[in-house]
Amino acid sequence: MAVLTPSQPAAAPPEEPAAPPTPGRSGADARFVVPGAALTLLAALLLGFAANLTVLGHIEHARAQQTGFDTLRQQLALGTAPVGRLDANGKQVGLGSPVAVLHIPAIGLREVVFQGTTSGVLTKGPGHLRNTPLPGQPGTSTVLGRQWGYGSPFNHLDELHPGDPITVTTGQGQQQYRVTGIRRAGDPAPTVLHTGQGRLTLITATGGAYTPHGVLRVDADLTSPVQPGPAAGGAISTAERPLEGDPAAWLPVLLWLQALLVAVVAVTWAFRRWGRWQTWIAGLPVLTAIVVALSGAATELLPNLL
Incomplete structure (x- = not known):
């Protein structure tokens, strides 16, 4: 047993290591936080x-299709479905209002068509170009649809072949068409329609996924009786033209x-x-x-x- 003498001071107890400082929010450097x-x-x-553009857009498209179909079915039952640019009350058919049901069996497509072709309208489904007649009426009726985003309704439009049937249901009944050809940039335009003839032109984009760089057109001639309709035409905004955004x-x-x-x-x-x-x-x-x-x-x- 060791004995301490006056000349030998007692050894100090070992010091515990200091705890590291706890980082707090106040020590955050604004140069990195911002x-x-x-x-x-x-x-x-x-x-x-x-x-x-993918998951949520497809869900939004499916919901818009369901509500649009319910609205149009009710209008067809009541005989108030639009047959021109004006509705049953004599007012302009609003952008995004359902006007027809497009059915293409060859590619398994059945879509409600809405009035207008702005980017916002086409999130719901295909859109009818407002300065053209409705399907079934004399002249060329034009319908635009997305290639990839929001349900990609016209993604397989390039798989159609001449002779494939197309059915469009409007306020004037079922209109029957037969595909006559597919056009890309530089291809010749179809023959001019004679008085009392009808044509349907479906338009979508060409290019890779979500990278459109051109326009694809599918032409189909009306084979069912031509329906009477008001004169088509009128001004449309730039946002309603193919491959345009909405300012x-x-x-x-x-x-x-x-x-x-x-x-x-x-x-x-x-x-x-x-x-x-x-x-x-x-x-x-x-x-x-x-x-x-x-x-x-x-x-x-x-x-x-x-």
Whole structure:
């Protein structure tokens, strides 16, 4: 047993290692936080953009088709389905109103056709070009449809062959057509129609997936009796022409951007004052809904045949 003498001081107990400092939110470097948040928002917007053109867009298209079919079926039963640019009340048929049902057995297509051909209308399904007659009436009726996005209703249009039947149901009954040919850029136009003849032209995009670079046209001649109809024609906006986006979509895009900014500020404030998990539980659904709505509005700026 060791004995301490006055000349031998007692040994000090060993010191415990200091605990590492706990990182806190106050120590975050703004040089990394701000760019990180911006990149996170950008990634979320890109994911929402892709989702709207694929999964969410197909769901939206299916819902629009169901509601459009129910509306048109009721109008057909009541005899109020539109047969021209004016409805039963003498008013212009609104953009996005159902006007016909297109059936092409050769490619398994059955779609409700809506009035108008803007990018927003074509998210619902094929659209009728407003300055052309409705199917079954004299002249060339034109219907546009997307190649890939929002249900991709006209994705297999290039698989049609001359002689394939097409049926279009309108307020004037069933109209029968036979495909006469497929046209791409540079192909000759079909023969001019004579008085009392009818033709249907289906238009979609050409190119790879979600990369349209041209227009594909399918022509079909009317084989059923021609139906009477008002004179076609009139002005249409640039947004209703093939491969055009809709400039009117900029307003909802800007409004949703403002909503996203407000939501981000609110989530940031709640994160510092309320707590991490409480903020995410309350804020994540709001941010997700705004991002989906914003990216959906932005898709209307893209070509309508995409």
